[in-house]
Amino acid sequence: MAREHLRHVSVVGASAAGLSAAHGLRRRGFEGPITVFGDEPEAACQRPALSKRFLTAGDLQPDDIRMRAATEDVRVELGVRATGLDLAKRCLLLTDKDSGRHYTHSVDGLVIATGAAPRTLPMRTPPGVHVLRTVADAVAFRAELVHEPRVVIVGAGFVGSEVASSCRSLGLDVTLVEAAATPMERVLGPEVGEALVGLHRDHGTRLHLGAGVAGFTGDDRVTGVRLAGGEVVPADVVMVGVGARPATDWLHGSGLPVEDGVLCGADLAVADRIVAAGDVARWPHHSDGTLVRVEHWENALRQADAAAATLLAAGGQAAAFAETTMFWSDQYxxxxxxxxxxxxxxxxxxxxxxxxxxxxxxxxxxxxxxxxxxxxxxxxxxxxxxxxxxxxxxxxxxxxxxxxxxxxxxx
CATH class of the missing domain: 3.30.390.30 (FAD/NAD-linked reductase, C-terminal dimerisation domain)
Known part of the structure; x- marks a missing residue:
């Protein structure tokens, strides 16, 4: 896949990975057209800020944390959803969300950077129950906090724990509900999880550990979270942070390998002139070949650059993605x-x-x-x-x- 044979590049996902991939292509000298399609109506945000300073800094506005294409000669089309990919015809199937118009877009090089969508609980969800993935999500949740509510957070992962920390810094009543025995036990191990229990409790956050959620109480508005054991935890507002699933529904039937993400080679190549990067990519880790998918901000940025390099690799010979990435979490x-x-x-x-x-x-x-x-x-x-x-x-x-x-x- 030589650089001189790549005429234009389409990027699906105006995310950190998608916009960074466009920048990586330009930085490496690609001069052809680049078009970025984004499902959201507005530019992507610096997602780490959503659960931290955006919630606590009342004067911070959405535009303060938005991302922009790093170069002016990249076309970004927002409010456009990818609904399919026809590999045989090399074209994207797209829908303009405002007009409802369906159309196609021819594909030469393609970067898949559609990220992930928040998981929800399989139950009736009354008003007042939120997720946190986009700027719009954060704006809606932050507006609730002005009224000094009792906050219940379902899921004590990184996002849930950060939201708990942010809400406690505002002086709010906060309860964390977690199905595992300790916070982040699966990722960090039970020893670290026990230390994080102490961190939460030392800062006044109540914990319900080893507790599944059976449902929400309230009709017109959430009033509580019903635990699997029958106890109801009173709540005026609820944040559900139980992970995310890769946004790959639009690729079903395309012929591309999809299994808990888009399956890539070690160099992030998916198929001829097609690469993936960010939360949606699942690739063999360089240490032992185990397939992994990482939902970290720095990983998305570094993978985007590596994916751009793979698209432009002379003769199709691209280096494996072997970066050591880092994720940070500010809690209390x-x-x-x-x-x-x-x-x-x-x-x-x-x-x-x-x-x-x-x-x-x-x-x-x-x-x-x-x-x-x-x-x-x-x-x-x-x-x-x-x-x-x-x-x-x-x-x-x-x-x-x-x-x-x-x-x-x-x-």
Whole structure:
């Protein structure tokens, strides 16, 4: 797939990954037309801000966190939904959401960056129950907080925990409901989960752990969350944060491989002149070939750049995506930084500090090699542990050298 044979590129998804892919193509010298199609009526946002500063900074406006195409010579069409892909004819099936008009768009190079949609609970949902994925979601939820409601958050993952932290900083009554025994247990392990229980409780957030949700109470407006055991947790507003599913419905029947995301090669190629990036992409991880899909902001940006490189690779020879990405989460007075991609079953070791004091480095490993690291209140150790994860350093030897002696000794 030589660069000179690529005439134009279409990007489905005006997301962080989609817009970054367009920028990556231009930065690498691609001069042909680039068209980005976005389902939402407005430009995508810096999603990490939605559960953090956008909720707490009342004067922060949607335009303050929106993304724009990095170059003026990229055509961005918003409010346009992709409904299908005809591989044989190399064309997208599109619908203009305002007019309802259906039309086609020819495809040469294609970047699939449709991201993911929030999962919902399979039950009747009265007004006052929210999800958090778009600017519109955040605006609607923030408007509720002005009335000082009792907030119940279903799901103590990263987003749910951040929303709890933001709401507590506003002085609101907050309850977290989580089906697992501890927050983020599946991703971070039970040891870290126990420490996060203490973090929430120390900041006044009530917890219902190991608790499934049976339904919501209230007709015209939510009044509570009914737990599987029968207890009702009173609520004036509810946020549901139970994960997301890749936005691949439009690709069913296209012939592209779809299974919990768009299946890619190691270089993010899906088919001839078709690549995927961001939350929707599922690819073989460079460490062991396990298929993974990562919903992290930095991963989306780095994958977008790699996908652009793959589209332009001379002779179709593209490098595998082997970046070590990082995800951060600000919760109360604690910063969590997750490096790499630890998975269930990894050995969890506190390599530095004290987890109970919430200032430490936790290492995840498999077969004696580092697969990931979690820094808790230790941002000064980011560089060293990022390198340990990148190199899959052996576990059990000397810990990574300090990044900066002054920082490492800081209290």
């Amino acid at each position: 007075d604690c910063k969590l930084q997750l490096i790499g991609h630890p998975r269930p079953g990894d050995l969890v070791t506190v390599a530095e500090g004290d987890l109970t004091q919430r200032r430490c480095a936790v290492v995840y490993s498999r077969s004696g090699r580092t697969t990931g690291a979690l820094l808790v209140g230790s941002p000064h150790r980011l560089r060293a542990y990022r390198e340990a994860v990148r190199s899959a350093a052996p576990v059990g030897g000397a810990r990574p050298a300090p990044d900066d002696p002054a920082l490492s000794n800081a209290s």
